[in-house]
Amino acid sequence: MSSEVSRRIFLQQLGAAAAVTALPLSLVEIAWGAGKGESFTFAYISDPHITQIKGTEFVDNFDKGLAKAVLEVNFMFPQPDFVVFGGDLAQLGKPEELDHGMEMLSKLTLPVRYVIGEHDYYLDLGKYWEEKISKLNYSFDHKGVHFVVLNSILTDDDWTHKRWPTAAERMQQMARLDNPDGSPFMVKEAQRNWLKADLAKIDKKTPIVVMSHSPLYKIYKGWNFWTDDAEEVQALLQPFQQVTVLHGHVHQILYNQIGNITFHAMMSTAWPWPYPHSFAGKPSMVPKLTVPMNRADPFHERDATGWSAIDLASGKVTNRLELWENTPRTVAEDEKTGLPADSQYQDPAKRIPPQDHY
Ligand SMILES: [Fe+2]
Numbered sequence: 001m002s003s004e005v006s007r008r009i010f011l012q013q014l015g016a017a018a019a020v021t022a023l024p025l026s027l028v029e030i031a032w033g034a035g036k037g038e039s040f041t042f043a044y045i046s047d048p049h050i051t052q053i054k055g056t057e058f059v060d061n062f063d064k065g066l067a068k069a070v071l072e073v074n075f076m077f078p079q080p081d082f083v084v085f086g087g088d089l090a091q092l093g094k095p096e097e098l099d100h101g102m103e104m105l106s107k108l109t110l111p112v113r114y115v116i117g118e119h120d121y122y123l124d125l126g127k128y129w130e131e132k133i134s135k136l137n138y139s140f141d142h143k144g145v146h147f148v149v150l151n152s153i154l155t156d157d158d159w160t161h162k163r164w165p166t167a168a169e170r171m172q173q174m175a176r177l178d179n180p181d182g183s184p185f186m187v188k189e190a191q192r193n194w195l196k197a198d199l200a201k202i203d204k205k206t207p208i209v210v211m212s213h214s215p216l217y218k219i220y221k222g223w224n225f226w227t228d229d230a231e232e233v234q235a236l237l238q239p240f241q242q243v244t245v246l247h248g249h250v251h252q253i254l255y256n257q258i259g260n261i262t263f264h265a266m267m268s269t270a271w272p273w274p275y276p277h278s279f280a281g282k283p284s285m286v287p288k289l290t291v292p293m294n295r296a297d298p299f300h301e302r303d304a305t306g307w308s309a310i311d312l313a314s315g316k317v318t319n320r321l322e323l324w325e326n327t328p329r330t331v332a333e334d335e336k337t338g339l340p341a342d343s344q345y346q347d348p349a350k351r352i353p354p355q356d357h358y
């Protein structure tokens, strides 16, 4: 039964209640999966980059971005089942930044699942995060969906342990976007082995949602919009019928499909990055499927920052991007092609191209 048909039947069944016109659409959506696996929503907040100036003074704009996302999620009706935090809570991994960010996230009234970003990791290699916030990789099940959280921002041991005189210098290096002294992100073998063992217990028909910080495919190495062992991770996921990877880090609209795996990027609450080719002027592998964000004003600091609400129906993800100071966007599976699509902007004549920055 298609979503439209089941929605119509649901509405007919509710017709007697007479209050049907007052139902918020999202409440209707929740009924769509009835009979073939439950549907549910969760919210996704990512990349607030809380930045300490000194003492108890923090960059106000980044604080406000996170506070606004928390407020909007708390005001959602109906409430999502949980919230995912997608990484880069801090700018330089300091305990003061992590504590300040966690204080803001503690205002959420829902359970939160955490993914670590490179800005949270490279000062103490995740020690404070693991002690105070969350494990770095883990899995859980929710209403028939298997969720996996990966730490995808690891890199070579040599770079991590031998290259830099201090931990603060290592953090500074990894915090840069276009850094020739950087080192590519990886999931690495130990975690890939853990993933393999975790997935061995799961039926191939079970929908899988993987949450990482970096994209688990390759877009542009110069900025680490890249995971070096992405193909090995993808190979572990390909046997499953329905796989979605949700990631932060790139601070922009980006989606892709490789085999059975659909990829969606989540927005940052702090700032949007331009697309690599529009800023560095170099070729990148931004997927052809992606309709670029219509970031009309690169000098407007809030333009196209935001967060996401995700509807999961029978394992299929609809990503509703709540873009502040910009047009909200929805990326959902196109029923005809089976690929993620932003149906509103398929016509190139309707698109506002991303601005060149170089
Ligand atoms: Fe980030």
Ligand SMILES: [Fe+2]
Pocket (backbone or CB within 6 Å): 088, 117, 118, 119, 213, 248, 249, 250
């Ligand atoms: Fe990041």
